Amino acid sequence: MTGRRRLRVQGLSVSFRIPGARVRAVSEATFEVRPGSCLALVGESGCGKSVLAHALLGLLPDNATVSGQAWLECGEEPVELLGASQAVLARRVRGREIGLIPQSPATHLTPVRTARAQLQEAIRELGSRATADDLAARYGLRPRELDRYPHELSGGMAQRVANAIALAGDPWLVLADEPTSGLDRPLVDRAMGTLRELCDEGRAVLLITHDLRAAERVADDLAVMYASRLVEVGPVAEVLGRPRHPYTAGLVAAQPDRAFVPIPGLPPELTRLPEGCAFRSRCGHETGRCAVPPPMDGGVACHHPLEDRHA
Amino acid sequence: MLEASGITVRYGGHTALDEASLTITPGKVTGLAGPSGCGKSTLARVMALMLRPVSGTLTVDGTVVTRWRQRAARDLRTRVALIYQQPRLSVDPRLKLAEVIGEPLAANGRPDEGRVTELARETGLTGELLTRWPHEVSDGQLQRACVARALTLEPRYLVCDEMTTMLDASTQAHLVGVVNAYRERTGAGVLAISHDPVLLDRWADEVVGLAGPGEQSP
Numbered sequence: 001m002t003g004r005r006r007l008r009v010q011g012l013s014v015s016f017r018i019p020g021a022r023v024r025a026v027s028e029a030t031f032e033v034r035p036g037s038c039l040a041l042v043g044e045s046g047c048g049k050s051v052l053a054h055a056l057l058g059l060l061p062d063n064a065t066v067s068g069q070a071w072l073e074c075g076e077e078p079v080e081l082l083g084a085s086q087a088v089l090a091r092r093v094r095g096r097e098i099g100l101i102p103q104s105p106a107t108h109l110t111p112v113r114t115a116r117a118q119l120q121e122a123i124r125e126l127g128s129r130a131t132a133d134d135l136a137a138r139y140g141l142r143p144r145e146l147d148r149y150p151h152e153l154s155g156g157m158a159q160r161v162a163n164a165i166a167l168a169g170d171p172w173l174v175l176a177d178e179p180t181s182g183l184d185r186p187l188v189d190r191a192m193g194t195l196r197e198l199c200d201e202g203r204a205v206l207l208i209t210h211d212l213r214a215a216e217r218v219a220d221d222l223a224v225m226y227a228s229r230l231v232e233v234g235p236v237a238e239v240l241g242r243p244r245h246p247y248t249a250g251l252v253a254a255q256p257d258r259a260f261v262p263i264p265g266l267p268p269e270l271t272r273l274p275e276g277c278a279f280r281s282r283c284g285h286e287t288g289r290c291a292v293p294p295p296m297d298g299g300v301a302c303h304h305p306l307e308d309r310h311a
Numbered sequence: 312m313l314e315a316s317g318i319t320v321r322y323g324g325h326t327a328l329d330e331a332s333l334t335i336t337p338g339k340v341t342g343l344a345g346p347s348g349c350g351k352s353t354l355a356r357v358m359a360l361m362l363r364p365v366s367g368t369l370t371v372d373g374t375v376v377t378r379w380r381q382r383a384a385r386d387l388r389t390r391v392a393l394i395y396q397q398p399r400l401s402v403d404p405r406l407k408l409a410e411v412i413g414e415p416l417a418a419n420g421r422p423d424e425g426r427v428t429e430l431a432r433e434t435g436l437t438g439e440l441l442t443r444w445p446h447e448v449s450d451g452q453l454q455r456a457c458v459a460r461a462l463t464l465e466p467r468y469l470v471c472d473e474m475t476t477m478l479d480a481s482t483q484a485h486l487v488g489v490v491n492a493y494r495e496r497t498g499a500g501v502l503a504i505s506h507d508p509v510l511l512d513r514w515a516d517e518v519v520g521l522a523g524p525g526e527q528s529p
Contacts, residue, residue, distance in 0.1 A: 044479035046449025155347050181477060184347045184506030210479040213509075254480035256513040262485035266435055266452075 005074045005172050007033040007056075007204065012068035012082070014048070014055050021271040025051040027228040028068070030296070035172055038195060038205040040215035040236065042251075043225035044267065049208045050103065052225075053175045056081050057100060058089040072097060074172065095126045099171035103178040105162030109150040115161045116146040119168065126169035135164040139194070156187045163194060173204045180214055192218040212251060216240055224248045227267050227278035234299040244305040246283045277303065312336055313358060313391065313468045313500060318367035320353050327353040330367065331521065335468055335500040340491075342515030343504045349521050351504045352396075355472040358502060359393035360384065372467065389419070392461035396473035398453035402445050402460075408452075409441035412459045419464065430459035434489050451482040458486050462493055469493070470502045475510070487514055 014026040025048040033039045041049050054060050056070055058081065070081040074097055079088065094100070102108040109118055119132045136146050139160045150158060159179065166174065176195060180188040188211070196218045199205050209215055215222060215236065222239040224232040224247065232245040243249040250263035265282040268274060274281075279302075280290040289303040313335040320328040328350040335341050335358070345351050356362035357369065363379040370376070371387045378384050395401040402411045410417075413427040431441055434455040445453055454477070461469060469490060475483035491514075494501050503515050511518045 044449075044482060045451045045477065185508065187347060210477075212480060251480050254484040256480075256484070256507075256510045260484050260487070260513055262488065263481040266437065 005035050005204070006071075007173055007206070008069075008071045008073065009056075010069045010071075012052065012055065012070060013066070014051050014060065015065050016061075017063045017065070018271075023270045024228050024273055025270060026055065027273075029225075029230050031223055031230065031233060033173065033204045033206050035202050035204045036199055037220040038199045038207055038218055039221045039223060040207040040209060040219035041223045041225060042209055042212060042215050044210060046270070047225050047267065048228045048270070049210075049225055050177050053100070053177050053206065053208055056175065057094055057098060058084065058086060072173070095122065095166075095169040095171060097171055098173045098175060099166035099169065101162055101166045101174060101176040101179045104181060105179075106150055106153065106155060106158040108162060109158065111150050114147050114149055115141075115153065119146065119161065119165055122165045122168040128168050128170065130168060130170075132164075135168055136160075139164045139167070140190075155183050156190065159183065159187065159191055160194075167198075172202070173206070174198055175206050175208070177208045178210070179207070180209065180211060188214055189217070212240065212255065224251070227273060228270055229278065229301065230296065231279070231301045232299060233296070239299075242307070244300040244307055245279075245302050246285065246306065247279050249306055250282075277301075312370070312372065313502075314368075314370040315354065315358055316368050316370070318354065318357055318364045318369070320350070320357065320362065320364050328357070328364070332367075333358070333502075333519065335502050337467065337500045338494065338498045339517070340494065340501040340503055340515045342511035342518035343502060343521055344506065344508060344511055344518055345521035347506065351521055352472055354521065355393060355470045355502070355504055358468075359391045359470050360388045361393065389415070389464045390467045391470060392464065392466035392468070393470045393472065394454075394457055394461045394474045396476050398450060398457045398477075399445065401457060402453065404445050406445075407441065408436065408443055408445070408448065408456045411445070411456050412441075412463060415460060415463045426463060427459075430462055431456070433462075433492075434459045435485055450477050451479065454478060454482070454486065458489055462489075465497060466499060467497075468500045468502070470504070472504045473506070474503075476505070476507075483510070 010030050012026055012029040016023040029052060043049050055066055066082050072079045072081055116132050132146060133143050136143060141160050145157055180191050192214055195205050207219060219236045222236045223230050226247045232239055232248045239248060240252055243252055253259045254262055263282055268278050276291040277294050280286040285304050294301045294303045316332045317330045318328050319330055331354055343351055357364050360376060368375055371390055376387055409427055412430060413422060416423050436455050440452060475486060490501060505511050
């Protein structure tokens with residue numbers, strides 16, 4: 001887990017061609033993830049979060065167009081993930097450098113084989129020296145639980161099997177895509193605890209979630225995504241404690257232990273994103289400048305960030 | 312009142328609910344908490360008259376439910392609406408959103424486009440979205456349609472089974488607001504099932520726990 005490792009994403013954009021339209025799923029995302037830290041990417045469903053993760057692993061369908069750069073710096077030869085061939089991604093990256101903890105692990109596993117068979121397959125393919133029982137024990141599974149079929153696993157157990165498979169090849173970067181959807185609070189807490197341990201042992205974690213409280217528990221940094229764009233990035237306590245983008249402030253205020261009021265209106269369709277700030281129609285502070293896309297400046301992409309307004 | 316008493320449900324040899332009892336009072340929000348797998352969703356389905364228990368009694372406004380899922384029970388069934396956790400698993404993918412919302416009205420022989428538009432507006436869906444297929448909208452937008460669908464027949468009771476678990480905070484606050492406004496306007500009773508104590512604390516008038524088969528604690 002040592003050496004100069006880093007994921008550096010610059011100007012990543014993804015769009016999909018669909019009949020009669022183009023869906024802009026990710027627009028010019030720039031961020032970094034370093035070993036020993038967790039970056040949480042938060043935003044509502046359909047804002048482009050999962051697409052971003054899949055782009056990094058080369059898992060997008062054929063109608064996707066990707067631009068920008070994503071440098072995986074590891075050892076002598078950095079890999080540019082977006083331009084890399086499927087062969088390079090399969091041989092060098094997936095499972096070895098980057099592990100993916102998928103959304104709803106219970107449905108991700110093959111229903112017709114036991115957890116053990118699936119974990120052993122990952123170990124074999126990755127040429128890992130670990131045994132299934134070692135990995136199971138590390139991620140909190142009893143050996144006999146490994147001999148169950150996916151439908152016999154509880155949500156928490158399926159989660160731990162997915163963790164063991166994702167980490168079978170000892171990757172230094174872990175992408176966790178909504179790892180907590182459908183789990184109850186104690187299991188969410190446990191899953192977040194596991195992610196934190198992965199950071200603390202020197203791995204880098206990119207957590208994708210719509211759950212602000214889960215992100216707050218585990219992440220060092222937060223990147224807030226709205227309508228395909230990152231709108232605010234910074235240390236988690238700062239971003240949630242003193243949000244500067246009005247969308248972030250709206251998400252914080254919508255929490256049930258805060259004002260519990262929704263942000264008015266709906267996000268724009270990704271097929272027809274407005275020119276300029278995509279949040280302006282919901283924001284209440286729109287001015288003429290908002291017709292121009294706000295650049296990311298000092299961690300916030302807004303022409304009228306909140307602290308300026310109160311100044 | 313919607314009263315479940317001594318409800319037992321088994322799936323094969325597995326006992327999912329063992330003599331569980333719960334009452335939903337008109338005009339109130341009853342919160343139901345409990346860990347994954349303790350039978351919350353099973354109880355939700357029983358209370359929405361969609362799953363017949365092995366034993367126990369369900370009473371809807373004083374009428375004991377005897378014939379399940381048959382024509383005679385329709386009047387009772389339409390008094391309770393159920394909103395599921397996963398909107399994608401609870402809509403027919405071959406219906407556009409307007410049809411999803413209007414389906415209960417159509418199924419009861421009284422289609423009403425005006426009502427559909429009005430409910431869609433309340434849940435935050437704009438006109439153009441109503442012409443989309445489920446696969447063309449996000450989970451949040453689809454769940455808005457499911458909440459609208461649940462309100463079409465003006466149910467006396469609403470069972471919200473992890474209604475907002477998949478949603479971001481803003482959509483959650485909006486949809487809880489829609490359900491609360493409906494309750495205040497019509498005096499309906501709400502069962503709010505969630506594993507999030509912070510949400511139940513804010514939303515429910517009282518919270519009961521379902522600890523697992525046979526154990527129900529206050």
